[in-house]
Amino acid sequence: AQSVSQHNHHVxxxxxxxxxxxxxxxxxxxxxxxxxxxxxxxxxxxxLKYFSGDPLVKGIKGFEAEFIKSKFSFNxxxxxxxxxxxxxxxxxxxxxxxxxFKTIFGAGTRLxxxx
Amino acid sequence: GAGVxxxxxxxxxxxGKDVELRCDPISGHTAxxxxxxxxxxxLEFLIYFQGNSAPDKSGLPSDRFSAERTxxxxxxxxxxxxQQEDSAxxxxxxxxxGGSNTDTQYFGPGTRLTVL
Numbered sequence: 001a002q003s004v005s006q007h008n009h010h011v012x013x014x015x016x017x018x019x020x021x022x023x024x025x026x027x028x029x030x031x032x033x034x035x036x037x038x039x040x041x042x043x044x045x046x047x048l049k050y051f052s053g054d055p056l057v058k059g060i061k062g063f064e065a066e067f068i069k070s071k072f073s074f075n076x077x078x079x080x081x082x083x084x085x086x087x088x089x090x091x092x093x094x095x096x097x098x099x100x101f102k103t104i105f106g107a108g109t110r111l112x113x114x115x
Numbered sequence: 116g117a118g119v120x121x122x123x124x125x126x127x128x129x130x131g132k133d134v135e136l137r138c139d140p141i142s143g144h145t146a147x148x149x150x151x152x153x154x155x156x157x158l159e160f161l162i163y164f165q166g167n168s169a170p171d172k173s174g175l176p177s178d179r180f181s182a183e184r185t186x187x188x189x190x191x192x193x194x195x196x197x198q199q200e201d202s203a204x205x206x207x208x209x210x211x212x213g214g215s216n217t218d219t220q221y222f223g224p225g226t227r228l229t230v231l
Contacts, residue, residue, distance in 0.1 A: 102163070103218065
């Protein structure tokens with residue numbers, strides 16, 4: 001069965017530190033990959049997505065993610081975090097299931113950035 | 116344009132009561148999803164509506180949970196005989212096409228349900 005694993009449930013960083021949040025999925029077929037973010041008190045919103053082409057995807061606010069097919073991974077990165085990046089981050093995988101495509105979300109990673 | 120809206124934003128109920136949660140998707144979006152977000156559990160898929168097709172109910176945790184979507188727009192999630200373990204944030208999302216491998220979902224603010 002399709003699943004998504006996020007390795008870190010809680011991450012605490014100081015401002016200007018580099019960020020990498022891990023995401024691995026289990027599915028052997030064609031996948032489409034997403035990172036969503038939920039800032040405190042706000043809706044879940046799309047951060048970036050990968051459908052095809054260049055496996056290094058750039059999103060909003062300086063975030064990027066790299067799809068490594070051989071590792072079934074789609075890790076999220078940012079070279080220098082800011083206090084405003086404090087949020088919960090969800091990795092999601094959309095893949096074909098019986099009856100069509102379904103999106104499965106990971107458990108989320110809570111990031112706290114110290115000013 | 117207007118985003119996905121949900122009501123109520125908060126609902127406190129007593130164990131054993133029934134509750135109804137409402138979702139208004141983005142106009143023109145044919146797909147609608149319900150998720151449950153519990154602390155540390157990520158987003159748990161509940162049910163998915165696509166146009167006039169039969170809904171995918173594979174994520175509903177028990178027969179106390181049901182949902183309908185009237186006229187291809189507004190959806191209502193009903194939980195009967197609520198239990199304390201039903202306490203969570205219930206999120207609704209909509210997407211333009213659904214059932215597609217390029218499906219980007221737009222989320223509502225959620226309804227926080229507390230069962231006492």
